[in-house]
Amino acid sequence: NAGVTQTPKFQVLKTGQSMTLQCAQDMNHEYMSWYRQDPGMGLRLIHYSVGAGITDQGEVPNGYNVSRSTTEDFPLRLLSAAPSQTSVYFCASSRWTGYNSPLHFGNGTRLTVT
């Protein structure tokens, strides 16, 4: 299994541009989520999904959209990039929703918005 795969690894955008960060997992996990990591802030939850067709907002959802049309994929869309969205983005998945289900993380996408 490849686990959780994120693309691209690095991206530079200009303010106002849009893009999609891709996330795929091959473990047949029900739960998927997106985090961003900023210096001194730890990881913060953006959006999450408990299964195909179901998404919900996390702690910092503004400026981001998600969809979950398949179990495997959970893309994160930036509609109009802002410098405040410069961050490292991590996608994660777990087998199911619940306390006893570890999250497995991808290796991140480093995004810079100028």
Place this chain on the structure above:
Amino acid sequence: DAKTTQPTSMDCAEGRAANLPCNHSTISGNEYVYWYRQIHSQGPQYIIHGLKNNETNEMASLIITEDRKSSTLILPHATLRDTAVYYCIVRVENNDMRFGAGTRLTVKP
């Protein structure tokens, strides 16, 4: 939500056991304790988790006190590659992992 408290940094000699403490005094009965680590800017790596019994896997051991208010992650024979930031997390209901500042472990030759 249960909060966790960890030391900011720790050192360990290569080959010795690294014991990383965590306090989670407000943990509730069905919440698990998870440990992750992050090396440089890689994605957080799952290490181990437990509810109330001690747990062991190929990476580490997790010791949870009987009152569940604290735990210790043990890396039995630390290597230079174990230098990382270690996070102790209590899982909340919607699967959100609230990562704090963690403990920066430095393994020294």
